[in-house]
Amino acid sequence: MNKISMPANTFAIASDLAVNRIGYGAMRLTRQPGNFGAYPDWDGGKQLLKRAVELGVNFIDTAEAYGPGFNEELIADALYPYPENLVIATKGGINKPAPDSIQTDGRPENLRRGCEASLQRLKIEQIALYQLHRPDPKIPFTESVGMLATLQQEGKIRHIGLSNVSLDQLQAAGEITAIASVQNRALLNRDMNY
Secondary structure, three states: OOOOOOOOOEEEEOOOEEEEOOOEEOOOOOOOOOOEOOOOOHHHHHHHHHHHHHOOOOEEEOOOOOEOOHHHHHHHHHHOOOOOOOEEEEEEOEEEEEOOEEEEOOOHHHHHHHHHHHHHHHOOOOEEEEEEOOOOOOOOHHHHHHHHHHHHHOOOEEEEEEEOOOHHHHHHHHOOOOOOEEEOOOOOHHHOOO
């Protein structure tokens, strides 16, 4: 892939996706509580997304679990056909059957299903950045990452990212495929248990 040259207010994901320093995390554009269901002000959500792009946001982060699925549908409804420089990242590996029920599912067949469903909802042929939402303790981590690498080889994913991983998991994933991003929760002093 070609390296790109970028202005100071941007950075590169995997040396080839130029994104502005301020992106948009779309999780809250779902029904509350629990980020479950369609956003109640659908037209307002569309206007918000359009305005964010007008103001220079060219990176939008979503996930299959947000809604589930409704968040990706809202993004497509608002912005498709997408501006050429817009990067949409999404995540898979979580099933969310209710607002208070989050079930990790890193089985390879579920990751394939989730990726393909995200492609349809977002109306794209390739996801710029697809992230494993979190490791599944019931499945060998390398099997989950191996499926993402397979989906990348098939052209469905451009770059692979990980979320909620340890350093050991990141290193294990890096032995299978190139990892373009890590999205972990920042712990503040109030979050730490001393």
